[in-house]
Amino acid sequence: MLFFGKRLNLYLAIMSINSHPPYLDKLNEVQREAALCINGPVMIIAGAGSGKTRVLTYRIAHIIKQGVDAFNVLALTFTNKAAKEMKNRIEAVVGAEARNLWMGTFHSVFAKILRIEAERIGYPRDFTIYDTDDAKSVIKSIVKELNLDDKLYKVGLIYNRISNAKNSLITAKEYITIPELMEADASSGRPLISKIFAMYQLKCFKAGAMDFDDLLVNTFKLFKEHVDVLYKYQHKFKYIMVDEYQDTNLCQYMIIKKLAAMNQNICVVGDDSQSIYSFRGANIQNILNFEKDYPELNVFKLENNYRSTSTIVNASSSIIANNKEKLDKRIYTDNAEGDKIKVVRALSDNEEGRMVAQSIFEEKNTLHIANSDFAILYRTNAQSRSFEEALRKNNIPYRVYGGTSFYQRKEIKDMVAYLRMVVNPNDDEALKRIINYPARKIGNTTVDRLTLLASENECSIWEIVKNNTQHAAELGNSVAHIRDFYIMIQSFQSMLVSKNAYEIAEYVAKQSTLLKALYEDKTVEGVSRHENVMELLNGIKEFTEDDTNENDKTISQFLQDIALLTDADKDKENKDTVTLMTIHSSKGLEFKHVYVVGLEENLFPSQLSLNSRQELEEERRLFYVAVTRAEEKLTLSFATSRFKYGNLIPCEPSRFIDEIENKYLEFSYSNTIKMELPIAKKESQTFGKGYGMNVGKPSFSRPSAQIQISANFKESNTANLTAGQQIEHQRFGKGVVVSIQDTGDNRKALIKFSEAGEKTLVLKFAKLMILE
């Protein structure tokens, strides 16, 4: 079959050799037709592994070869990394001209436009981009200001509600006029959400800040209210392409529609079976309805899967066949049958980790393939732990994508907050973060007063700081300290005219005493924090010196870049590592051998998705995305019990495993491996590895020990002590933890250190659970 497929392609290539330019030789017939059809509306339905990126790449190359200037082409991709890779590939075909392409994620491209046009809609050019944390913090302060019950008005919930409204293009003003929304809020006991929404928008506006959704909404607003601007970009973008179209939301769709209205040269590429972002407002109907919007649409279906073995392709088709909401297409492959899909059962999450690590170790040695050929995909970020531990034990290098990235770290956010202040001092969130860090005698009380004054005057906190003399009465003794802070930030700002981004950043790091504070912290964490800030400075230096990037080299630009950076975008040196990531972030990638883990009911499909058919279907599409990442080998695993918040809970295997036809599966259950209990036996009176006692909350259900390190260590003020763990802390002392012992007194545990001797830790509770 394999050879036949290749020969067929060759035959087709010869047949049509005169009808297409030679640079399109690498495409099959349908792919080529899609690449050649550049005028008018086009929809490409591209199944997993059908060479979607390739078509898009050559289509753009073809457009440029037809004499269109690259800067008249707009291509919206799902990740910045995808854009970068595609750009490089296009460059290989058409040369340096490719660099002028407008390519990137919706957010980054629109941020670029907004930076040029911001003043038209009343924002400063150097507006700040608030990440989710900043946005939530703003909401939190509003809830506080309105004296609302924060147990009822949960920050995350409000954030989602506001975000959903925005993605559906509903403004705060319109929100009040929509009975469904208002009634829903009223009946849930949160009638003031609309008010919070309005205040939130105002606060962000006053702070010169946009959140992720604003980048889209404001672009829409810009085009809607300023016809001349719309006209300008309609002219500019003669050809528009949208990748991963199934994951666009209403707002994104409306913007594209506006931009494409003049030339109608719009091409969307997507796969309804891979629509997995409805929580972000993505609407599968966008792809299902595209035909209605453009009746004269040309549709191309890429159904030949080049990526995976026929076993994997057929099995994945049998999964997705269970969904009702889907476009008509039939994925097939000419590839060889390949191995059956392994189904592995483990007794616990830790055992699951061990089995997967063991399997990778064996495959690697017998097949002689690289670490980077393996991927472990899971539903939630929290699942990575057991796999990390097991891989570490087997000395297999790995890299975890997602979770807390470099730019989420406290020290990095602190440093970045200073830079944000330099560029846009009205950025309240940045100000609150650093006004007393490092400590400069401006305590919580003073900050609260400043916040209140800012609210009363409907201005940013910076305005109050600036006019501190006018508010001297309210601010009392702190005025002098506030003035010092003001002068310091101002001195940083004055450098903007003469110094480059790196020079300013370096100066700020030193003068703010941030570096000094971190340097003086000699704990393991402190040293690493210092290193991280140095790494950030180094990054800014590289950014300043980078001449391949056509953008300007200002701090403002740097901040925008990192605000929209995804973990997957960060090009770590191409080290040979096993990849660990959520299925969501695996989209667009492929690996020789994929492990889809944690396949348990209520975990995958998620418990929260079991309420409606649509949501369950989305989980199934997610499963489809996961299994279609695999080229040669696929392993599915689940555990029959799992630790959750310290509780050992029994698990049922996922219904998705049952949905695959049996003939594609190979079950390899073994009952011989004994479950290794994470808790030591009582007789030894020694706590097991990785477990100690819970100082915080006494709980019968939690056998592990959580030891609070210090409220100061904001990033993690609780931690597990592990025998063999290195520690350096004023309270626990220095050295290696030799053992953690029960003293016989329920309230005390004895921790022995290699150097600092013994310390007695007072505990509220100690319970040893024996499961064996």
Added chain:
DNA sequence: TACTAAGCTCTTTTT
């Protein structure tokens, strides 16, 4: 004002 002890809560996915 800074720090600690002890308690509570959350738990999907991401730009």
Added chain:
DNA sequence: GAGCTTAGTA
């Protein structure tokens, strides 16, 4: 498991 909050102490 991890983060956050609150009450109380230094």
